[in-house]
Amino acid sequence: MLLFDILLPGLVLGGMYALIALGLTLQYGVARIMNLSYGESLVAAAFGTLSLYSGLKLSPLLALVLAIPAAALLNWLLYRLLLQRLIRRSKDRGAQEVDSILVTFGVLFVIQGVMLVAFGGQYYSYSYLSIPVTVLGSTLAVNRLVALAFAALIGTAVYLALTRTRLGTAVRAVAVDPNAAQLVGIDVGQLAGLAFAFGGGLVAAGGVLVSMFLTFNASMGVVFTMKALVVVIMGGVGNVMGALVAGLLLGVVETAVARLVDPGLTLAATFALFLAVLLIRPTGLFGKAAS
Amino acid sequence: MLEISGLSHAYGKHQALADVTLNVAPREIIAILGANGAGKSTLLKAIAGLIRPRAGAVIRFDGSDIAQLLPHQIVERGIALVPEGRGVFGDLTVAENLQLGAYPARARDGEDARLAHVLALFPRLTERMGQAVRTMSGGEQQMVAIGRALMSRPQLLMLDEPSLGLSPLLSREVFRALKTIRGDGVGILMVEQNARASLDIADRVYLIEQGRNAGDGAASEMKSNADIQRAYLGQSREPATSKSK
Numbered sequence: 001m002l003l004f005d006i007l008l009p010g011l012v013l014g015g016m017y018a019l020i021a022l023g024l025t026l027q028y029g030v031a032r033i034m035n036l037s038y039g040e041s042l043v044a045a046a047f048g049t050l051s052l053y054s055g056l057k058l059s060p061l062l063a064l065v066l067a068i069p070a071a072a073l074l075n076w077l078l079y080r081l082l083l084q085r086l087i088r089r090s091k092d093r094g095a096q097e098v099d100s101i102l103v104t105f106g107v108l109f110v111i112q113g114v115m116l117v118a119f120g121g122q123y124y125s126y127s128y129l130s131i132p133v134t135v136l137g138s139t140l141a142v143n144r145l146v147a148l149a150f151a152a153l154i155g156t157a158v159y160l161a162l163t164r165t166r167l168g169t170a171v172r173a174v175a176v177d178p179n180a181a182q183l184v185g186i187d188v189g190q191l192a193g194l195a196f197a198f199g200g201g202l203v204a205a206g207g208v209l210v211s212m213f214l215t216f217n218a219s220m221g222v223v224f225t226m227k228a229l230v231v232v233i234m235g236g237v238g239n240v241m242g243a244l245v246a247g248l249l250l251g252v253v254e255t256a257v258a259r260l261v262d263p264g265l266t267l268a269a270t271f272a273l274f275l276a277v278l279l280i281r282p283t284g285l286f287g288k289a290a291s
Numbered sequence: 292m293l294e295i296s297g298l299s300h301a302y303g304k305h306q307a308l309a310d311v312t313l314n315v316a317p318r319e320i321i322a323i324l325g326a327n328g329a330g331k332s333t334l335l336k337a338i339a340g341l342i343r344p345r346a347g348a349v350i351r352f353d354g355s356d357i358a359q360l361l362p363h364q365i366v367e368r369g370i371a372l373v374p375e376g377r378g379v380f381g382d383l384t385v386a387e388n389l390q391l392g393a394y395p396a397r398a399r400d401g402e403d404a405r406l407a408h409v410l411a412l413f414p415r416l417t418e419r420m421g422q423a424v425r426t427m428s429g430g431e432q433q434m435v436a437i438g439r440a441l442m443s444r445p446q447l448l449m450l451d452e453p454s455l456g457l458s459p460l461l462s463r464e465v466f467r468a469l470k471t472i473r474g475d476g477v478g479i480l481m482v483e484q485n486a487r488a489s490l491d492i493a494d495r496v497y498l499i500e501q502g503r504n505a506g507d508g509a510a511s512e513m514k515s516n517a518d519i520q521r522a523y524l525g526q527s528r529e530p531a532t533s534k535s536k
Contacts, residue, residue, distance in 0.1 A: 147305050157335055173380050180378035183339065185443060186394030187365035 001090040004089035004138040006256045012144045014251020015151035020224060021231035021243040022158055022238065023202030027075075028177045028229075029238030030195035032084055033100045033279055037108035038203055038228060039221030041071060044111055045207025046216045047119060053126050060128055060212050064150065067204040075200025078107065079193045087189075108221070116216035125215040154205055155244060161241050169251050203228075230270060234277045236287030246285055249273070292317045292478055293338070293352050293370075293447055299345040300337055306487040307333040308344075309502045315447060320469065320479040322489035322510065324523050325499035332375055334499065335449050338480075339372040340365040353446070371440035375451040380455045385416055388424055388435050388446075394410050402442070408475075409438040412468050430461030437468065441477075447515040448472060454488065458482030465527025466492055486523035490514050 020042060027035050028181075045067050051060040082103060090096040129143040142212050162168035171191060174181045206224075210216070231250055235242025250273060257269035277285060300308040307330045315321050336342045338350060340362040350358040380388050389409065393402045408419045413434040413462050413499040419427065423433050433453060440448055453469070454462040457477055466488050473479055483489040490496065496513045498505040513519050 166390060166394065169383070169391055172383065173387075173391050176380045176382045179341075180380060181391075182341070182362035182372070183366065183372050183374065183378055184391045184439060185363045185398075186391075187295045187361075225441065 001137040002259075004136040006259050007252060008135060008138055008140055010252030010255035011146065011248060012140070012148045012251070013255055015148045015155070016206055016247075016250035017231050017250050018226055018244045018247025019151045019155055019209070020203050020206040020228045020242065021162075021247045023085055023199040023206065024228040024232050024244045025235075025238060026171070026195040026199030026202070026238060028232060030171055031079065031083075031192040031199070032087075032096060032178075033079070033196060034097050034104070035107075035196075035199075036101055036104040036225060037221075038104075039224035040108050040111040040115075041075075041200060041203050041221075042207035042210065042224045043073060043216055043218065043221040044115060045204040046211035047124070047218070049208045049211045050124055050126055053128065060208055061146075061150075064205060064208045066200040067208050069244060071204030072201035072264070073199040076193060076197035078200075079196040082187065083196070084193065087192075112218060112221060116145065119218050121217060121219065123215045123217045128212050130213075137227065141213060143212040147212050150205075150209055154202070158202065159240055171249070172238075172240070182203055227270065230274045234274055234284055236284030239284065239286040242284055242286030246277075292319075293340070293480070294349070295351075296349045298334070298337060298350065300342055301345070302333075306460050307502050308337065310504075311499070311502070312504055313497055315478050315480050317446070317478055318473060318476055319495065320473050320493045321481070322461075322493035322496050323480070323481060323482045323499055324486055324489070324496055324519075325505070329499045330502035331499055333373075333502075335372060335451050335480070335482060336368065338449060339374075341372075350523075351447050356502050363395075366443055366489055367397055369397065369444070369446040370449065371443045371445035371447070372449045373433075373436045373440050373451065373453060375455070377436040379424045379439065379451075380434050382423060384421050384423055385427075385435055386420040388439050389416075389442050392439035393444075398442060398444045401444075404443065405442055409441050410439075412471060413438055429456045430458065430464070433457060433461070434468075435463060437465070437472075441472065445476045445477060450479070450483075452482060452484060454483060454485050462488060486519075490524075497506040 024035070024038055027033050027038070048067060049060050049063040052063045053060055083100060086099045086103060087096055090099050129141065132139050133142055133144045133145070135145070162172060170181070170186050173184070173192050174186060174188055174195070181188050227250070231246045232243055234250070235246035239278060250270060253273050254266045254269055258266050281287065295311060295313040298311040303436055311334060323334065325331050333342065337344045342361055344350065344358055348358050349356060351367055352370060360368070380391065391407060393399060393405070405446055415431065415437060416434055419431065427435070437450070437453070438448055453465050457465065462485065469479055470492055481489060490510045491514060493510040495507060496510050497507040
């Protein structure tokens with residue numbers, strides 16, 4: 001059935017977008033770092049999974065368990081060694097954003113360069129659980145369902161952690177007002193570092209899951225950075241529920257356009273949806289009203 | 292409890308605070324009076340650690356120097372600031388704001404009892420616990436801000452313009468709450484444009500002019516001081532001439 005042919009793959013894709021947007025929300029909304037190398041981390045995680053799978057015959061699900069803490073650690077080091085110094089010297093939020101864009105732009109080329117040296121420019125994919133199953137009358141591979149299940153699991157866990165725990169509430173408080181957060185005894189620098197690291201862990205998880213069913217190459221990271229940014233802004237910067245809903249919406253709309261109109265128009269559809277949302281609600285779907 | 296001496300701070304070339312001295316004893320309500328731009332807010336920010344005082348300043352709290360501590364460490368020592376403009380988390384609910392108030396380690400024990408206490412102080416927050424704070428009135432937001440500060444179990448509560456933008460009725464409610472809070476054993480240091488109301492509840496008053504100490508004394512004496520009346524209470528020195536205006 002056509003509806004499910006669009007809806008199911010759309011939700012799989014949207015689940016990936018939601019997951020990586022959640023990570024960017026933590027990095028941009030909480031730690032206030034506009035990380036341009038975000039998509040490169042995702043592709044690096046995809047290549048890591050490929051290497052473990054084809055080289056050591058390790059399951060991508062095991063790679064998932066390894067990738068999250070490894071990426072979190074690397075991102076934490078990046079924050080502590082490089083970005084935190086920038087934050088200390090920048091006078092205001094605008095200066096901080098420009099500085100962080102310049103630095104992470106450099107990080108982007110470093111990661112991409114290493115991947116190009118190691119893997120070249122060609123496309124890669126591997127076959128993992130590519131067994132067709134029929135769900136609700138539409139056929140898709142088991143690997144997509146596994147990816148969706150893990151994205152849903154991780155997304156739900158992060159959402160609950162952010163909304164139901166004191167630490168999660170503190171993280172959201174830093175996103176809302178870092179100055180006031182200091183006044184309730186929150187060590188803002190430390191918590192921002194934690195959020196940045198955890199955001200890096202989430203994008204690595206997204207990379208592992210995406211690699212299970214998409215072909216990828218060393219220079220496609222920018223597409224994921226852009227889509228994550230579109231989803232975050234569409235959902236309302238710093239809003240967790242907004243990132244989840246906007247991610248799913250984008251996945252379904254892209255799949256519908258690819259299926260019903262032309263696959264070449266998915267990027268156009270992305271930006272049409274983006275512009276439509278911003279015209280109607282300039283602060284995003286779940287953003288606070290402009291005051 | 293709080294002893295400050297030699298406190299100076301400059302914003303660029305503008306000397307905001309110059310060699311300020313101030314003391315707060317336990318359970319004391321201190322009001323700071325002064326014109327706009329006299330450095331009152333800067334003084335509270337310096338105590339809270341939001342700005343660095345110039346070297347040589349001494350800010351002792353319970354016997355230890357806190358002048359070089361970071362804001363979150365100062366909250367942990369037992370000083371809470373309700374900043375000007377309240378500083379509440381508008382996108383979060385009342386319950387979440389109050390829960391965050393108890394974020395410091397010192398505040399974790401007895402959190403539930405303190406929450407009940409705050410809700411007894413501001414009963415109208417009870418029915419609003421699930422509401423986003425930015426959708427509430429200014430007075431209710433001020434209650435959230437004071438309640439959140441109390442959740443950190445402070446020994447000293449600092450307030451910057453707590454009645455700014457509030458109706459007279461709500462201002463009275465806030466001042467009444469401050470008296471109750473002092474009754475619970477918390478010292479209060481406040482900056483307030485409503486000099487009359489703050490003189491009514493304060494024990495002692497400090498005058499700050501152009502960033503310097505310009506006098507201090509018991510609130511009851513200050514109220515009858517002619518200069519104070521003229522400068523802060525809006526009374527003319529010779530009431531008879533006021534008709535001509």
